[in-house]
Amino acid sequence: MREVMEHTAGKVYLTYLAATIVGMVVAIVRGAMSVPEGGEPFLLFGWMTAPLVAGIIFVLLWLVGYLVYFFKFWPYR
Amino acid sequence: MVFDIAVLTIFGLIIIGMAAYGYKISAKTAEDYMLGGRTIGVVVMFFFVLFAISSSWTFYGFPGLLYLEGPGYVFFIWGSVAGFAGLYMFLGPRIWALTKMNRFLSPVEALGERYESKPLRLVLAVSILAFIVPYVGIQPLGVGAGFQALTGLPAIWGAIYTAVLLIFLVLLGGMRIVAWVNIFLGIVYVTALMGSMLWIVNVALPGGLPGAAAAILETQPELLSAPGPRGTFTPVLMGGTFIVGLLAFSWPHVVIGAMTARDKNLFKWFPLLIFVFGGLFFYIIPFIWGSLVAPAIMPLEALTARAAELGTSVEIEADRVVQTIIVQELPGWFGVFVLMGVIAAAVSTAAVQLMTSSVIVARDVIQGVFKPDADDREVTRWARWSVIGIVILSLSISVIDTGAMALYLTDVSIPGFAQWSPALVGGLLWKRGTRQGAIAATLVGVIYLVLGLLITPGGSRVLLLDLHPIVPTLLVNTIVYIVVSLLTPAPSEEIQTQFFDEVDEFLRSES
Numbered sequence: 159m160r161e162v163m164e165h166t167a168g169k170v171y172l173t174y175l176a177a178t179i180v181g182m183v184v185a186i187v188r189g190a191m192s193v194p195e196g197g198e199p200f201l202l203f204g205w206m207t208a209p210l211v212a213g214i215i216f217v218l219l220w221l222v223g224y225l226v227y228f229f230k231f232w233p234y235r
Numbered sequence: 236m237v238f239d240i241a242v243l244t245i246f247g248l249i250i251i252g253m254a255a256y257g258y259k260i261s262a263k264t265a266e267d268y269m270l271g272g273r274t275i276g277v278v279v280m281f282f283f284v285l286f287a288i289s290s291s292w293t294f295y296g297f298p299g300l301l302y303l304e305g306p307g308y309v310f311f312i313w314g315s316v317a318g319f320a321g322l323y324m325f326l327g328p329r330i331w332a333l334t335k336m337n338r339f340l341s342p343v344e345a346l347g348e349r350y351e352s353k354p355l356r357l358v359l360a361v362s363i364l365a366f367i368v369p370y371v372g373i374q375p376l377g378v379g380a381g382f383q384a385l386t387g388l389p390a391i392w393g394a395i396y397t398a399v400l401l402i403f404l405v406l407l408g409g410m411r412i413v414a415w416v417n418i419f420l421g422i423v424y425v426t427a428l429m430g431s432m433l434w435i436v437n438v439a440l441p442g443g444l445p446g447a448a449a450a451i452l453e454t455q456p457e458l459l460s461a462p463g464p465r466g467t468f469t470p471v472l473m474g475g476t477f478i479v480g481l482l483a484f485s486w487p488h489v490v491i492g493a494m495t496a497r498d499k500n501l502f503k504w505f506p507l508l509i510f511v512f513g514g515l516f517f518y519i520i521p522f523i524w525g526s527l528v529a530p531a532i533m534p535l536e537a538l539t540a541r542a543a544e545l546g547t548s549v550e551i552e553a554d555r556v557v558q559t560i561i562v563q564e565l566p567g568w569f570g571v572f573v574l575m576g577v578i579a580a581a582v583s584t585a586a587v588q589l590m591t592s593s594v595i596v597a598r599d600v601i602q603g604v605f606k607p608d609a610d611d612r613e614v615t616r617w618a619r620w621s622v623i624g625i626v627i628l629s630l631s632i633s634v635i636d637t638g639a640m641a642l643y644l645t646d647v648s649i650p651g652f653a654q655w656s657p658a659l660v661g662g663l664l665w666k667r668g669t670r671q672g673a674i675a676a677t678l679v680g681v682i683y684l685v686l687g688l689l690i691t692p693g694g695s696r697v698l699l700l701d702l703h704p705i706v707p708t709l710l711v712n713t714i715v716y717i718v719v720s721l722l723t724p725a726p727s728e729e730i731q732t733q734f735f736d737e738v739d740e741f742l743r744s745e746s
Contacts, residue, residue, distance in 0.1 A: 159325035159326065159329075159663075159664055160329075160664055160735070160739065161328075161739065161742070162325065175317075179317070179481070182313070182477060183474045183477065183478075186310065186470050186473045186474045186477065187470045187471065187474050188470070189470055191306075191307065191460060191461040191470070191473060192460060192461050192462065192470070193460045198452070198456070199452070199456060199459035199460040200460070201445075201448055201452075201459065203445065204444070204445030204448055204449070205443075205444035205445045205447065205448040205527060207306045207448075207459050207460060207526065208306075208460060208461075209306040209307060209309045209310060209461065209473075210306065210309060210519070210522060210526075212313075213309060213310070213312065213313035213514075214514075214515065216313050216317075217313065217316055217317075217510055217514035217515055218515075220316075220317055220320065220510060220514075221507075221510040221511065221514075221515075224320070224324065224506050224507070224510065225507070228324070228503050228506070229503075232503065233743070234328060234499055234502075234503075234742050234743065235503055
């Protein structure tokens with residue numbers, strides 16, 4: 159991680175990952191996984207619940223960030 | 236039953252045969268036995284680590300908790316995927332380079348040398364063993380539950396069968412064969428878990444997964460969102476569960492995996508497999524099992540009636556719900572294949588945990604403290620034979636404490652594993668971290684955790700402020716590490732050069 163902190167691309171990458179974590183926590187805490195009063199559960203394609211969809215989006219964001227940084231900027235690549 | 240036992244016997248003999256072959260081709264050195272000669276490539280490493288972390292818990296505990304509590308617990312998985320990837324992206328290259336350059340055989344040894352402290356080495360070794368050993372025992376017991384559901388024989392026979400396999404595999408094979416066997420076990424595991432789900436959906440859920448969700452929506456709609464039927468997974472708890480998952484980078488049996496890498500290129504490719512195969516495929520299978528398929532086929536009322544009939548609790552039956560449904564819905568011969576998958580899951584995890592434990596016992600406790608002059612052969616011998624003692628000890632502890640599987644993992648083992656993470660991360664990344672800081676922080680964190688779990692007046696964890704055990708303990712641990720480090724003299728120049736500057740140089744030059 160020391161090598162990641164030593165250049166701008168690395169700092170951007172770490173900030174991006176931290177932002178996804180904060181975004182996930184904020185989404186959870188603000189009640190994005192719950193059902194509004196009198197509402198129905200969120201189901202994408204008729205079966206994917208909100209926690210599943212949120213997690214898949216989170217993993218995809220990490221995947222994209224990792225691909226860009228590790229294959230273009232990582233100092234030890 | 237004869238067919239089931241014959242199949243399980245053949246399966247066990249294949250594993251023992253692989254272990255015996257590993258013994259035959261091994262170099263008989265401590266480095267070869269403990270770290271596979273540091274020759275593990277990216278594909279083997281991926282299966283090795285993925286199935287080291289995906290235990291019978293993934294088959295039983297995880298779907299069981301989703302079945303009872305709704306989908307909120309899945310945030311542990313999302314956090315874990317990021318945590319494991321983070322380990323290999325950020326800490327792994329340094330752990331690998333540092334231990335390879337200095338011929339360290341355990342991460343605890345590396346930290347003992349980094350902080351120039353034998354007491355710290357002992358503290359870390361004992362605390363890691365204290366939390367990893369009980370978890371080893373949960374695996375055979377998990378198999379025992381499935382064994383009983385399939386054959387009707389007492390669960391203890393399944394546990395003994397698994398324990399014997401584990402002992403042969405680790406005692407003979409060492410880390411390289413444990414890694415290779417994990418590929419075989421992983422294939423059996425994925426095929427069983429996914430194959431059973433696809434088959435069940437095909438035969439019992441004509442509307443597919445949308446049909447399952449629609450059925451649950453009518454009978455128990457609260458299962459499809461947080462906080463779940465019992466109101467457990469509040470936003471705060473889900474956020475905490477996610478953070479707990481992120482700390483997966485500190486699991487000692489995963490950290491030691493990074494030391495077995497062949498070269499630094501592995502750390503570039505490994506996260507790709509974790510994200511794509513782990514996060515977007517593998518962990519979604521037990522999620523679908525526990526949150527959709529199982530409640531659609533066997534609603535809670537049916538499981539409650541079954542628990543009453545068997546004289547067990549709903550929680551225990553929920554842990555077994557996947558196996559129960561398979562036995563009820565699919566042909567008998569398939570049940571034994573699924574049990575093989577569960578055994579594969581259990582053995583693949585427990586073997587790596589056993590290897591890690593035996594390395595720590597032999598290298599850090601026996602050689603590090605009691606017999607510093609022990610040679611390579613003696614250390615290897617101690618590592619091999621300690622396996623039997625660890626298995627017996629872990630099984631005994633697990634029999635005494637028969638708590639629900641998922642909760643034991645998240646409430647006890649993971650908070651325990653996390654207590655060495657400030658010393659680990661600080662030791663690798665922060666030149667100013669000191670031995671006094673590491674010792675004080677680890678001791679404070681472990682003692683606080685143990686007292687917090689034991690002192691529960693009226694069922695309330697007052698010392699832990701009724702938060703998840705990892706939150707207050709790790710916070711205090713980290714603060715103590717930083718404050719005490721800043722108040723005590725910085726590590727010597729030689730240490731800073733050896734553990735930071737030379738590692739940077741090695742990683743930049745190594746191709």
